[in-house]
Amino acid sequence: MFWTSYFLAVLAIVLAWPVPILLSRAHWPARDPFTAMVLWQAIALAGGLSMIGAMLVYGLEPVGDNLIAGLRALAGMVLFAAPTTALGFWHLFALSAAALLTAHLVFTLLLTYYKIERQRRRHRELLTLLASPSDDGPGTVVISHDSPVAYCLPGGARSVTVLSDGLMAALEPAELRAVLIHENAHLTQRHHLLLWAFAAWRQALPWLPTTRLAQEAVNSLIEMLADDVALKTESKVTLIKAIAIVASGSAAPQGAVVEPAGLAGAGLQLPDGAGGAGPASTTASRVSRLLSPQPPLAGGLRTAVLAVCTLLLAMPTALLIVPGLLG
Numbered sequence: 001m002f003w004t005s006y007f008l009a010v011l012a013i014v015l016a017w018p019v020p021i022l023l024s025r026a027h028w029p030a031r032d033p034f035t036a037m038v039l040w041q042a043i044a045l046a047g048g049l050s051m052i053g054a055m056l057v058y059g060l061e062p063v064g065d066n067l068i069a070g071l072r073a074l075a076g077m078v079l080f081a082a083p084t085t086a087l088g089f090w091h092l093f094a095l096s097a098a099a100l101l102t103a104h105l106v107f108t109l110l111l112t113y114y115k116i117e118r119q120r121r122r123h124r125e126l127l128t129l130l131a132s133p134s135d136d137g138p139g140t141v142v143i144s145h146d147s148p149v150a151y152c153l154p155g156g157a158r159s160v161t162v163l164s165d166g167l168m169a170a171l172e173p174a175e176l177r178a179v180l181i182h183e184n185a186h187l188t189q190r191h192h193l194l195l196w197a198f199a200a201w202r203q204a205l206p207w208l209p210t211t212r213l214a215q216e217a218v219n220s221l222i223e224m225l226a227d228d229v230a231l232k233t234e235s236k237v238t239l240i241k242a243i244a245i246v247a248s249g250s251a252a253p254q255g256a257v258v259e260p261a262g263l264a265g266a267g268l269q270l271p272d273g274a275g276g277a278g279p280a281s282t283t284a285s286r287v288s289r290l291l292s293p294q295p296p297l298a299g300g301l302r303t304a305v306l307a308v309c310t311l312l313l314a315m316p317t318a319l320l321i322v323p324g325l326l327g
Contacts, residue, residue: 059095
């Protein structure tokens with residue numbers, strides 16, 4: 001297991017630093033946001049698994065030829081007071097670090113979910129007081145606000161799309177349809193789950209610059225995915241106009257707690273992961289993508305990227321589990 005731990009450590013470093021930086025600078029994700037989103041998820045999952053696995057395998061190396069045997073020996077030490085003399089200081093340190101990192105990641109994930117759900121619950125309660133049903137269909141409400149505002153509030157069967165009357169006055173019917181389709185795409189494709197996962201990753205490892213790059217990339221990609229859904233029924237010109245008008249209502253970062261003028265006085269804040277306009281850089285990239293469309297990734301390239309995603313997830317998993325199953 002000695003060489004396995006070093007290989008996993010190298011893989012973790014590569015996935016934590018150069019790979020995310022290169023991907024964040026690449027131009028092809030705008031051509032195929034779905035594939036890019038899958039790749040970002042694979043990088044995050046494989047990186048975390050490799051990081052924890054490297055420390056775990058190194059720590060168990062003196063007491064087992066593979067991970068399963070090592071875990072059995074460790075269970076004997078913990079549960080049945082078996083001798084621990086085989087484990088040196090650095091092995092115990094690695095095992096402790098693996099346990100602490102795992103607990104930290106899981107705790108941060110759950111804590112982030114709790115905070116987001118609490119904020120959304122409060123926001124939903126305020127909407128029942130401040131919003132009125134829209135004529136544009138069930139699940140859509142209107143708030144009294146002069147600036148153009150549009151966002152979705154996830155909540156399963158209670159999910160709603162929120163529009164301001166200022167936005168409805170500024171948009172033509174086709175542009176309003178594009179906005180509604182865009183926001184509904186956020187809900188149907190469960191983009192709030194992606195925002196939650198990558199927000200938790202950044203909260204757990206704020207010292208790692210690539211967590212910021214990953215979160216920013218995911219925020220941009222989900223907007224492109226929703227744009228692609230809207231383009232199935234509405235024209236590019238219509239969508240571009242709608243994006244520009246909605247973006248003028250708030251320049252706050254995607255997923256942040258923002259208070260457009262007028263909403264703050266009513267005590268209404270846009271929730272984390274609401275799916276609002278997004279930052280200016282995201283809006284610019286969306287508009288540029290629509291004005292200068294590039295051909296989608298060729299089938300062979302798309303297949304190659306998806307194969308890399310599969311390999312990234314399979315490699316650390318196989319290194320950790322297969323030797324124990326075969327042994």
